Amino acid sequence: MVSATAVLASGRAPDADAQAVLRELGFETIHIDTIDAIKDLTDAVSICLVDLRENGEALRIARAVRAQHPDAIVIGVADPARPHAAAEAIRAGVFDVLPRPPLASDLRALIANAREQSTIAAAARAQRHPESLAYGVVGTSPAMRPVMELVQRAAAAQCGILICGERGSGREMIARAIHAHSSQRTGPFIKVDCSNPVPEDVELLLFGALVKRGGNVPERRSLERVRHHSSLYEAIGGFLFLENVAEMSARAQARLVRVLRDREVFNEEARERVALTVRIVASADGSIQSALEEGRLRPDLHERLSLVRIDVPALRQRREDIPALATHFLKELCQTTGTPMKTLTRPALTLLSALPWRGNAPELRGLLERLILLVPAGLIRLEDVLAHTQLEGSPGPTRLDSTLRQARARFEGEYIAAVLQHHHGRIADAAKALGVQRTNLYRKMRRLNLMRPRTWA
DSSP states (O other): OOEEEEEETTOOOOOHHHHHHHHHTTOEEEEEOSSGGGGGOOSOEEEEEEEOSSHHHHHHHHHHHHHHOTTOEEEEEEOTTOHHHHHHHHHTTOSEEEESSOOHHHHHHHHHHHHHHHHHHHHHHHHOOGGGGGGGOOOOSTTTHHHHHHHHHHHHSOSOEEEEOOTTSSHHHHHHHHHHHSTTTTSOEEEEETTOSSHHHHHHHHHSSOOOTTOSSSOTTSOOEEOTTSHHHHTTTSEEEEETGGGSOHHHHHHHHHHHHHOEEEETTTTEEEEOOOEEEEEEOTTHHHHHHTTSSOHHHHHHHOSEEEEOOOGGGOGGGHHHHHHHHHHHHHHHHTOOOOEEOHHHHHHHHHSOOTTHHHHHHHHHHHHHHHOOSSEEOHHHHHHTOOTTSSOOOOOOSSOHHHHHHHHHHHHHHHHHHHTTTOHHHHHHHHTSOHHHHHHHHHHTTOOOOGGGO
């Protein structure tokens, strides 16, 4: 039998209803009122129920239980008039807090949620692939595999590389992956964002000095001049990543073409010629062809930078990667903010995978950051995601001007629509994901006035 421990820091007798629920669920309850008593426990502890009336001592006991039994799920019981006690308990690693007196139904639901979180975490550990974070890139979907194969092949060469994709699709991450897999991996990785609204700032950052207004470039036979603090000079022996290269000024483009042609520069401070052993990787969005046609990007610069072109798919084009990416962001954000680890339920992950994410990974990360701050429980449910997200993917406030029945119908309709979208309208697959029969799904769709678009057929 699995044992569970009910901990009351005040030394009072444990709540009878809570004990009854724990026994009903197959747990043996043990009352502990001191830290020393924890050392006498010989059986593995699965559930620890903490009375937060004496908050300091209760949390010390909770920490001691977690130290001796790291897999134990700690649940607190607090007075509704003391919200700060619940907040402090959550920060200390308590899974969730119930108001006093705890209801049997609430405790049963909370234990079920805690078990689901544990199951999800165990499944994630079991299914984690070593290649899921290859070179820092999260994703093993069919759309990403050819990208990563091209990363490995391109990294071995020395030619120019152009990475194309929407903003936020991971262009810089792909550039860093190439750097990490190249022979220059020990060299610097210098990034210059060419979309700076002041063109002279980009030119100054690249070369360390501006050319005189009299002409675009120095004399035809002379080398391009740079200074020690320029990005070109600092990147020697490594990578120079030119983000949004199509937005670079015409004068800076002309100077860069000379640098790529000569592969040498003249250092003004040292008064000497320097071989430019720099691997230049550039990125641009999908409008690069328009930039060429409109004359905003020099054809000779594009030709030198795009001997290898890598097209990075948008997040909505690799939905299979969204659960892994969301889990990765969630773990990273919890560690960064010092928040106790949270977990997304399977329905929540299904909804995230169905959203369009026009802002790509930064939009997903921003939503998760809000959920970490606004959802106090350890489990982030589908309702939590819907409360802070609209189906078109932009954050939206929860509507408070509808009845409970209307809110429930809206919630159910949005979730079913999202699952249908995720499965491209395949009723059988959507019904399986929803855990209902196909006939029931058709009935719900009619009741909620959900139509299946022709593009899904």
